[in-house]
Amino acid sequence: MLHRKYSGLFFSLAVLLSTITGCANTPFAKNLEKSLQADSRLEDNPVVFGAKQVNDNTSSTAKNLPADFPKEIPVYSNAQLQSVTATDDNKGKIARWNSSVPSNSIVSFYRNQLKSNNWEILKQPSDGQGEFQARRNNSEVKVSIEPKTVTNPQPNQPLTSTEIVIEYSSNTNVSQANVTPTPANTENPDFIGPVQPANTAAQPENTPQTNFESQEFADLNKAPQDLQPKIQDLAALGVLSTPTNTAKTNNPANQFQPNTNITRREYARWLVAANNAMYANSPSKQIRLAGEANKSAFSDVKKTDADFAAIQGLAEAGLIPSALSGDSTQVLFRPDAPLTREQMLLWKIPLDTRQGLPTASLDAVKQTWGFQDAAKIDPKALRALLADHQNGEQSNIRRVFGYTTLFQPKKPVTRAEAAAALWYFGTEGEGISAKEALKLKQ
Numbered sequence: 001m002l003h004r005k006y007s008g009l010f011f012s013l014a015v016l017l018s019t020i021t022g023c024a025n026t027p028f029a030k031n032l033e034k035s036l037q038a039d040s041r042l043e044d045n046p047v048v049f050g051a052k053q054v055n056d057n058t059s060s061t062a063k064n065l066p067a068d069f070p071k072e073i074p075v076y077s078n079a080q081l082q083s084v085t086a087t088d089d090n091k092g093k094i095a096r097w098n099s100s101v102p103s104n105s106i107v108s109f110y111r112n113q114l115k116s117n118n119w120e121i122l123k124q125p126s127d128g129q130g131e132f133q134a135r136r137n138n139s140e141v142k143v144s145i146e147p148k149t150v151t152n153p154q155p156n157q158p159l160t161s162t163e164i165v166i167e168y169s170s171n172t173n174v175s176q177a178n179v180t181p182t183p184a185n186t187e188n189p190d191f192i193g194p195v196q197p198a199n200t201a202a203q204p205e206n207t208p209q210t211n212f213e214s215q216e217f218a219d220l221n222k223a224p225q226d227l228q229p230k231i232q233d234l235a236a237l238g239v240l241s242t243p244t245n246t247a248k249t250n251n252p253a254n255q256f257q258p259n260t261n262i263t264r265r266e267y268a269r270w271l272v273a274a275n276n277a278m279y280a281n282s283p284s285k286q287i288r289l290a291g292e293a294n295k296s297a298f299s300d301v302k303k304t305d306a307d308f309a310a311i312q313g314l315a316e317a318g319l320i321p322s323a324l325s326g327d328s329t330q331v332l333f334r335p336d337a338p339l340t341r342e343q344m345l346l347w348k349i350p351l352d353t354r355q356g357l358p359t360a361s362l363d364a365v366k367q368t369w370g371f372q373d374a375a376k377i378d379p380k381a382l383r384a385l386l387a388d389h390q391n392g393e394q395s396n397i398r399r400v401f402g403y404t405t406l407f408q409p410k411k412p413v414t415r416a417e418a419a420a421a422l423w424y425f426g427t428e429g430e431g432i433s434a435k436e437a438l439k440l441k442q
Contacts, residue, residue, distance in 0.1 A: 066093065070168060073141055074113035076106055079164055088283065092169035103147045103162040104128030110143055122439055123432060130430050133281070133440070140440070142167045142281065213238045216254065223258035223416040227400075230423040231258065231416060233434035237441065239273035240419060258416035265307045265335035267344065267418050268320070272310040274422040275351055278437045285354070289313045297322040298333035307335065320347055321380070338412035342381035345396060348421055349384040352391060352431070357383035369397070371407045378409065392428040396421045 064081050079099035086093055099106060107125050114121055114134045123133035125145065132143040144165040215235040220228050234240050240256070262270075272287045279285040290312030292303055297315040301308055311333060315322040321330045349357065360382040366374045368389045377385065385407075388395050397407070400420045413421075424433045 065095070068093075069095065070139070070141075072117065072136070072139065073166060073168060074110060074117065076101075076109055076164060079106075079162075087167070087169075092167060095166045095168070097164040098148075099162045099164065101162060102128070102160075103145050106145050106162055106164060110145070122436060125430065135440075140281070215240060217256035219255050220258065223256070226402075227258075227416050227420045230434065231256065231419045233438060234274065234419050234423060236438055237274070237277045237434055239270060239277050239422070239434075256415065258419075259414050261338045261412040262415045262418045263336050264333065264339050264343070265311065266415075267339045267347070267413070268314055268335075269307050269310045270418060270422055271347060271351075272313060274434070275425060277441075278425050278432050278434070280437070281440065287313050287317055287319070290316055297324050299331055301333050301335060305335070311335065314347070319350055339418065340410050341407065341413055342378050342384075342409035344413050344418060344421055345384045345388055346378075346381045348396060349387050352394075352396070352426055353387055357387050358390075359383065360386040369407070370405055372405050373407055373409070376409055377407065381409065390427075394424055394426065394428045394431060399424065 064084070065075075066084055069084075076097065076099065078101055079097035082096045082098050084093055084095045107128055107130070110132055111121070111124060114132065117136070119134040119136045119141075121132065121134050123131060125131065129146050130144075132141075132145075134141055134143075144163075144167075146163050146165075148161050148163050215238055217231075217235055220231055220235075223231055231240075235256075272289070276286045287310075289309040291309070294303075294312050294316065296303060296308065297312060301311050305311070311320075314320045315324050318325045320333075321327040322333075323330060362374055362377075362379075362382065365371065365377065365382050365385050368386060371377075385397070388397055397404075400417050422434075425431055
């Protein structure tokens with residue numbers, strides 16, 4: 001029975017095909033051909049059966065971008081725009097995208113796009129994630145690319161995604177290392193990039209970090225030769241000033257005195273100034289200067305002290321030991337005492353790693369650094385030394401002291417050595433030098 005049905009079906013198809021062939025070029029054939037053609041609307045707008053159809057010809061990446069988003073900034077097309085929010089000072093905007101594409105592919109895209117569109121790349125990731133900083137003419141942009149873990153993945157959805165964050169301003173043009181912008185350079189529409197917080201200029205007049213003016217020193221030839229370029233870069237940034245610095249040529253105050261021991265107050269001042277100048281366009285990485293409303297963490301640093309804002313700011317951030325960080329024995333700061341080598345690293349390393357210091361032991365420091373005098377190092381400083389070793393060629397110890405098997409932790413630090421330590425902030429894979437910060441300032 002089944003065989004007869006199939007035979008009848010094949011016979012009917014053969015008759016139909018013969019009829020169509022015989023009726024070629026007839027009205028019947030043309031109508032039949034038209035009825036079997038694909039819908040032209042589907043050719044222009046293909047869809048996947050079973051998928052939810054949305055009548056929208058605008059890409060989800062571009063349709064919600066604000067009108068002031070600069071066209072010259074590359075936008076990764078295979079990403080979904082999540083939000084566009086104002087910066088804390090309401091002078092810029094932060095656009096966020098999410099993509100299922102791996103972060104290393106997106107990093108490669110931005111590296112190629114920025115280069116091909118004549119952007120000068122000032123900073124870029126060393127691996128498949130991190131931050132770009134680029135400049136073209138008077139425009140600057142910051143692009144952060146970070147992998148994220150999907151907390152509640154849908155079926156067939158990747159467990160990881162990539163977040164793209166572009167921080168820009170369409171109506172501001174400022175010098176990136178200048179903390180107090182003037183009205184003349186804050187209304188240029190060519191500027192693209194984050195701007196300095198509006199409340200930075202409202203600091204007390206006795207805080208030297210509020211004015212980064214280029215300096216010239218007449219005695220830098222007395223510094224170790226390999227440290228001289230680093231001191232010159234920091235001087236050009238204007239972060240080595242004193243509270244009463246006049247910075248005038250042929251003025252006796254224009255002596256850097258590179259081989260003189262640096263005091264704790266001077267290093268605290270330089271540390272805050274250098275960090276904030278390096279990250280002038282990254283407010284989240286800056287150290288906030290303390291105001292007069294803050295209660296002093298140290299009994300020997302009054303609110304009237306010229307360096308109160310910097311010292312108290314470091315204490316408030318937990319970067320120097322104090323009662324605020326749980327060390328009840330640190331009631332004195334001793335601002336005019338010489339800074340020791342271990343203290344210099346203990347204050348600086350957290351600003352390099354931007355994370356908790358690793359657990360360390362005396363044996364671990366001995367094995368990594370090979371210091372013969374490791375037993376003399378304060379236990380609090382051991383973690384900083386171990387973290388510094390992990391920075392490889394960007395290690396502060398290597399940059400400042402070169403190769404050595406003696407750390408001499410209690411030895412006072414010279415002004416030249418302190419400057420060399422502050423010449424670079426960050427890790428071996430990602431960071432910024434004073435030389436690079438100067439390019440942002442120019």
